[in-house]
Amino acid sequence: MEPVKKGDVLVCSECGVELEVTKNCDCSNCEIVCCGSVMEVKVKSSGGSCC
Secondary structure, eight states, rough: OOOTTTTTTTEEEETOOOOEEOOOOOOOOOEEEEETTEEOOOOOOOOOOOO
């Protein structure tokens, strides 16, 4: 996994918990684990409005 950046939101695919990163990570293999699985960066929405 690429290093996480400030503002990224990580989500657990098992329980759905979300974490917001408050400081950039500089390590080459950044893995944050929840429920035994590596959390993934949540896909950001396009910012559009439905109405």
